[in-house]
Amino acid sequence: MVVISVKKVNVGVIGLGFIGKVHLRNCLRLQAVNVMAVADTSKKALNYAKTFGVKQVFTDYHELLKLDGLDAVIISLPTHLHADCAISAMELGRHVFLEKPLARNLREGQEIISAARRSGVKFMVGYPLRFAQDFGNLRSLMESGVLGDIQIAHAVNIASGPFMHRAEGTAPRPIPEWWLNKELTGGGALMDLGCHMINLLRWYLGDVSNIKARLGHRFNFEFEDHATCLLNFESGASAVVNVGWFSQSTALCVELFGTMTYAQANHSASNKVTTAIKLILGRTPKFFVPYLKELAHFVDYINGCNGENILSGENALSDLDVIAKAYKNQIK
Amino acid sequence: MEVLRLIDYSLPKVEEIVIKPNMCYYWDWSTGQTTDPLFVAALIDLLREEISSQVKISIVESDASAMKCKYAFKYLGYEKLAKEYDVNLVNLSEAEAEKAQVSANGEVFEFSVPKIIKDADLRVNAAKMKYMSFTKVSCALKNIYGCNPYSKKFQFHSKLDKVLAALNKVMPFNLHMLDGLTVCGSKPLKLGLIMASQDPVATDAAAATIMGINPKSLAYLKLAEKEGLGKSKFVPKGTDLRYFKSLYPRKSLSEKTLLFGYRVACALGLDKRLI
Numbered sequence: 001m002v003v004i005s006v007k008k009v010n011v012g013v014i015g016l017g018f019i020g021k022v023h024l025r026n027c028l029r030l031q032a033v034n035v036m037a038v039a040d041t042s043k044k045a046l047n048y049a050k051t052f053g054v055k056q057v058f059t060d061y062h063e064l065l066k067l068d069g070l071d072a073v074i075i076s077l078p079t080h081l082h083a084d085c086a087i088s089a090m091e092l093g094r095h096v097f098l099e100k101p102l103a104r105n106l107r108e109g110q111e112i113i114s115a116a117r118r119s120g121v122k123f124m125v126g127y128p129l130r131f132a133q134d135f136g137n138l139r140s141l142m143e144s145g146v147l148g149d150i151q152i153a154h155a156v157n158i159a160s161g162p163f164m165h166r167a168e169g170t171a172p173r174p175i176p177e178w179w180l181n182k183e184l185t186g187g188g189a190l191m192d193l194g195c196h197m198i199n200l201l202r203w204y205l206g207d208v209s210n211i212k213a214r215l216g217h218r219f220n221f222e223f224e225d226h227a228t229c230l231l232n233f234e235s236g237a238s239a240v241v242n243v244g245w246f247s248q249s250t251a252l253c254v255e256l257f258g259t260m261t262y263a264q265a266n267h268s269a270s271n272k273v274t275t276a277i278k279l280i281l282g283r284t285p286k287f288f289v290p291y292l293k294e295l296a297h298f299v300d301y302i303n304g305c306n307g308e309n310i311l312s313g314e315n316a317l318s319d320l321d322v323i324a325k326a327y328k329n330q331i332k
Numbered sequence: 333m334e335v336l337r338l339i340d341y342s343l344p345k346v347e348e349i350v351i352k353p354n355m356c357y358y359w360d361w362s363t364g365q366t367t368d369p370l371f372v373a374a375l376i377d378l379l380r381e382e383i384s385s386q387v388k389i390s391i392v393e394s395d396a397s398a399m400k401c402k403y404a405f406k407y408l409g410y411e412k413l414a415k416e417y418d419v420n421l422v423n424l425s426e427a428e429a430e431k432a433q434v435s436a437n438g439e440v441f442e443f444s445v446p447k448i449i450k451d452a453d454l455r456v457n458a459a460k461m462k463y464m465s466f467t468k469v470s471c472a473l474k475n476i477y478g479c480n481p482y483s484k485k486f487q488f489h490s491k492l493d494k495v496l497a498a499l500n501k502v503m504p505f506n507l508h509m510l511d512g513l514t515v516c517g518s519k520p521l522k523l524g525l526i527m528a529s530q531d532p533v534a535t536d537a538a539a540a541t542i543m544g545i546n547p548k549s550l551a552y553l554k555l556a557e558k559e560g561l562g563k564s565k566f567v568p569k570g571t572d573l574r575y576f577k578s579l580y581p582r583k584s585l586s587e588k589t590l591l592f593g594y595r596v597a598c599a600l601g602l603d604k605r606l607i
Contacts, residue, residue, distance in 0.1 A: 021607045051604060163358045163407075174398040175358070219360070219407045248363065273590060280602045 009299050010071045012094075013038045014061045014085060016045035017176065018164075019099060019291075020076035026292045027074070028052055029284060032299045039064040061085055065092050072122075072302060074295070075099060078176070079191075080184040083108040090119040097298045099126045101195045101323075102316035104186030109320045113313040124298045124309055125316035127199050129252075131293035134265035135200055138254060141263050142204055148260030150205060153239035155197040155254045161189060161225070161245025180221065188223030190215065190326060193243040195319045198231075200254060201241070202318065205233045213326035218246050229326050333378060335528040338569040341507065343382045346453030348390075351375060352505070354460040354475050355393045355404045364516030367458045369409040371511040371526075375458060376417050389417075390448055394424035395483035401425065422448055424481040436498035437555055439491070444481050449503050457505040457532065461539040462516050463583060465591070466492045467552045471539040472508040472532040473561070474552075479503050493552040497559045500532060504561075508535045517543065517581035525576050533562030542576045 011033050013024045020040070027033045037056035038049040046057040058064045065073065065088055072095035075085050082103050089096050096116070102125055103109040116123040129135050141147060162179035178184040185191060190213065202208065211231045215224035226244030233239070252267040270287040278285040284292060300306045336343070353367035361368035376389055391410060393401050401423035405411045414421040429444035449455060457472050464470035466489055473496050477485065480499055488495045512525030525542075529535045533556050537547035547553055547564050557564050597603055 018607060025607075048604070174400075175403070180403060220409065220412060221406060273593075276594075276597070276606055279607065280597065280605045282605075 007303055008032055008034050009095075009302055010034050010036045010069050012036055012064045012067065012070055012073045013049075013076070014040075014064060014073050015076035015078075015081075015099075016040040016042065016049060017076060020074075021045075021048065022288055022291050023074045023076055023097075023295065024049060024052065024054075025279075026284075026288060026295050029292060030296060030299060032303065033295075036070055037064050037067060062088060065089050065094060070094055072097065072298075078178040078184060079104050079186055080178065083112055086112045086123075087115040090115040090121050090123070093119060093121060095122040095298075095302050097124050097126060097295070100199075100316065100319075101186065101191055102313065102320050104184070106317070106320055106324055109313075109317045113317055116313055122298075122302050122309065123313050124294075124301060124311050125313060126291075126294055127196060127311050127316075128290035128294050129196050129200055129267070130203065130311060131290040131297070132267055133289075134267045135254065138256065138263060138265040139204060142256055142258070146260065147256055147258030147263055150235075150237050150256050150258045152257040153201055153205060153237060153255065154257075155201055155239060155241045156243075156251050157193040157197050158226075158242065158244045158247045158251040159193065160248055160250075161192060163219075163245060180223075182223045185223065187323065187327065188215075188221070188227075189225055189243045189245040190227040190229070191323055192245070194227060194229065194241060194323055194326070195316075197241045197243060197254070198229075198322050199315070199319045201231065201233075201239050202315075202322075204254075204256060205235055205237045205239065207234045207318070208232070208322045209234050210329070211322055211326045212329045212331050214331040215327075216244075227326070230331075231322075333382070335509075335526050335570070339528050339530070341528065341530060343379065344454060345383060346387065348388045348452050349379055349383075349454045349456060350449055350452040351389060351391050351456045351458055352475060352479060353391060353393070353410070353458040354511075355399070355401075355408055355410070355478065356460075357396070357399050358404060358407050360408055361514060362520065364514040364520040365460065365462060366408055367460055367511045368513055369413045371509075371513060372410075372458055373413055373417060375456065375509060376419060379456075388420070390420040390422050390452075392422045392424050392427075392446070392448060392479065394478055394481045396478070397484055397486045422446075424448070424479060425483050427481065429481055432502050434498045434502040436494040436501065436559055439494055439498075441495065441498045443499065443502055445502055446479065446481055449479055454507070455503070455505040457508045459508060459510050459535070460515070461510060461512055461543060463543070467496070468550055469536060469540045469543060469545055469553075471510065472505075472529075472535040473497075473500055473556055476500050476503055476505065476532075493555050496552050497555050497561065500556065500561050501559060505532065506530065508532050510535060510539065512539075512542075512576070515580065518583045518587055519581050521579065521581045523576060523579055525571075529566070531562035531566070533557050533564050534566035535562075537564040538566050538568060538573065541573060542580050544577065544580065544582045 039058040039061040213229045216226040229241040250269040255264040275285040359365035459472045459475040510527035540547045
């Protein structure tokens with residue numbers, strides 16, 4: 001019998017927006033994680049963390065990074081801060097889990113990866129859909145050969161994006177303004193949602209040989225609020241990706257059409273009431289599960305319990321490269 | 333024009349007009365929550381045809397707790413409309429204003445009254461009809477809430493009935509045009525309704541009736557009537573109100589129960605555990 005001793009990983013959570021809070025709650029659920037501290041510029045967010053027993057809170061993440069004994073950080077900051085925060089953490093020898101997208105552009109993405117290589121720390125980029133059961137099952141089905149050779153794929157990710165419309169009876173939530181500034185995000189719906197779908201399709205179909213995109217601007221901003229992309233893969237397969245920030249409800253699915261038959265993974269939206277009740281009771285809502293699994297994967301990767309990091313920086317850089325080409329090859 | 337003929341309203345020969353559409357957060361017209369820019373565009377055409385092509389028109393709105401005009405104007409299509417129709421787009425939170433005191437139900441309020449509204453010769457309220465947690469109904473009277481330039485409007489929610497009466501007293505609008513082309517009840521519906529009145533209380537009473545709510549049960553409407561803003565008794569003209577009432581997507585019992593449950597959770601402080 002082989003006994004693997006699992007070290008408790010001391011983690012700092014940086015950025016407590018919506019997804020940052022999901023990561024914080026998940027960290028508290030993992031036995032192999034000790035949340036040492038959190039950082040956010042919002043005092044309200046820091047108070048939120050304190051209610052869950054986090055003792056050390058910072059408004060400046062550079063202070064958090066200096067903590068003695070800190071092993072790793074989970075970064076869920078606005079995209080324009082990814083490079084500075086991730087590189088600073090890596091230079092101090094902290095392992096890094098970084099929310100997608102990797103960075104605003106290829107240059108910043110490459111800088112992050114270079115820093116990870118130089119420092120030798122473990123680095124993972126968050127793509128929770130890779131840990132969602134529906135999409136995992138679809139890949140297993142594809143790998144089994146039941147579908148035949150995949151020729152065509154269709155991926156859809158339509159949601160409200162930054163325009164997270166309030167539910168009736170709740171206080172309206174202001175949109176963090178960085179979302180509406182292309183300089184700070186690097187792009188719109190294609191960058192935010194497209195990277196998920198491109199990452200999934202690359203997982204299924206391999207490398208992308210070329211991409212074209214039609215960008216839409218229903219809401220008159222300089223960034224696209226929806227996009228339709230046409231991708232060709234080295235394998236000879238082709239795919240259509242539709243993403244959008246225009247809807248009040250969520251549609252998230254992938255369809256694969258092979259020479260034998262077709263299959264789809266439809267990731268249904270979580271029921272808001274069930275999610276709310278589970279959160280209040282301290283249970284794990286369905287929406288949190290893929291995030292919990294990816295975090296567990298990161299912790300296992302740090303502890304050497306799993307050999308491979310399935311979501312490396314290089315992998316995320318490839319997604320960014322495809323997206324950069326889509327912005328370049330626009331269909332008018 | 334037909335709707336104005338029905339209420340025997342002739343547009344006065346004026347020089348400066350203010351139109352206040354409903355811009356609620358970042359819901360576009362298709363949700364039924366906000367005034368359709370095409371409705372406002374048709375209104376502008378009508379005003380220019382009937383009054384003068386030279387009439388100066390301004391579309392006004394103010395920043396709110398979770399909405400900034402600079403984004404809402406763009407997102408909801410009003411920036412495009414303003415360019416195409418050569419009208420002004422005014423963020424009342426940044427406009428020149430004068431302090432004014434006004435009382436409602438014995439309480440005195442002080443508001444900043446935007447000069448552009450005060451000085452306008454004709455003020456047109458382009459409202460929507462929808463359910464609202466605090467007042468049950470949001471229509472003509474509630475739309476004027478957005479003329480208050482103060483952005484942290486949620487602070488007034490605890491005394492909304494009085495605040496609505498006070499704001500409508502200090503900034504009276506001449507014509508209330510309801511955009512019921514697409515409405516939102518339990519879900520959006522293309523209702524195809526346009527309603528007009530010079531009386532905001534009557535407008536709200538008619539809207540409430542269509543929405544299946546007894547106007548007499550609305551505290552804010554009772555107070556508005558008491559404060560002399562209008563009469564809740566109305567004479568419907570045009571298409572039978574019952575037709576629209578039969579179509580209006582009302583809230584189901586389960587939706588009402590969920591909302592009640594959420595309020596109870598908030599009252600118990602449990603919402604702090606949510607994200």
